[in-house]
Amino acid sequence: MSPPPTAAGSNIKLNNLVYKAPRAGPTVWEIGIADRVATEFFIPDPNPSLVNHLYNGFDKFRQYGLWNRYTEIYPRQDLVYTVGVSNYKRDWFFAHWVDREDNAIARRGIHGLYRLFSISVPGSELYNGKNTIYLMQSRASSPFQGVMYDYIRLEGPK
16 A cells, blocks of 8 residues: 655655665775765865855865866876775875766765766786776866766676
8 A cells, every 4th residue: 555645845754865885796996985975085175266265164175176176286197096005085086077977066066966887897807916997088078077986896706
């Protein structure tokens, strides 16, 4: 039997909603926390000429122009993150730019539309020792198109 319909404007009490990241195998390594926000990653200080003093001291991610700081911080070479050595709180930039996302970086700060991307990597492509994965921007027509990271995880076979 279905519950009775709720009248418009009435309150509905919900229990806690907990996000659980989908899993297909055991974790080999991970970057970040699967909580659907990017606050745990490196968020640079804003350009001093663009500081919005409404957000001084908190909500640093809401400062305008943070996307431009990536090329200032990494002018000659992209970010390189080494699993087991690097620290995602200081070494993984919270956002990158692609052409298929919303304008979350400029408008929502640290969370946007949720999308899950899974990439299969055949075991024959991995080596004992050092392996390299590149995350690359294919193109962007505006600095407001980008992707913010929540969680990056390499899973082993089941």
